[in-house]
Amino acid sequence: MELTDFDTLTFDCYGTLIDWETGIFEGLRPLLERVKPSLTRDQVLEAHARHESSQQKYTPARRYQELLPIVYKRLAEEWGVSHTHEECVAYGRSIRNWPAFEDSANALQYLKKHYKLVILSNVDNESFTYSNAKLQVEFDAIITAEDVGSYKPSPRNFEYMIQKMSDRGIRKEKILHTAESLFHDHKPANEFGLASCWIYRRHSQPGFGATMDPGAQPKIDFRFNSMADFAKAHQEALAKN
Secondary structure, rough: OOOOOOOOEEEOOOOOOOEEEHHHHHOOOHOOOOOOOOOOHHHHHHHHHHHHHHHHHHHOOOHHHHHHHHHHHHHHHHHOOOOOHHHHHHHHHHHHOEOOOOOOOHHHHOOOOOOEEEEEOOOOHHHHHHHHHOOOOOEEEEHHHHOOOOOOHHHHHHHHHHHHHHHHOOHHHHEEEEEEEEHHHHHHHOOOEEEEEEOOOOOOOOOOOOOOOOOOOOOOEEOOHHHHHHHHHHHHHHHHH
């Protein structure tokens, strides 16, 4: 299997292209300043993952920017600190401030020359517009949890994406699903027989950070530590062929 075997890349966004762990941690700072004793970054991210995953399961139709305020409230309750409704709402809006990884825009601009680029994200449409501006590329399709009415790793999101790609004449065998999260993306990608590319942003850190433990390790077809490494490997594959 070669990177040149595919014509479409379907991307997770947050954690893969956008540095959501930094965004989450900074967005929670008003709450964290009141937590005693203070928590490590990974303790914060792991707690966030638990509450976010649970909320996505129980309120799958709620938009992401409206779901995050509930996560903020649950975290405040767990840590035993005061919070206001206004803080909760502000946290939901903080998505628009989450930074892109430094290599994302350049890598996407290069890959756009060789693939169709598709977003398959757990975000809402409004929030993604702010992230899209940071990524500086025009995607061929944008599929959000708001569109589908559920959150990854629900199979509905992948069924929807595969159907929409099929409607455009794109066969599943030509799709390479590209993501950081083993839990949200690679595990369900395996279940649908999609080839997958792991952008292992946390390669130098232990644990799973802001995503849940996937349990058994999913099958991975390609692994790179960054989007820059992915783009470089594609250049090398072209040269070899």
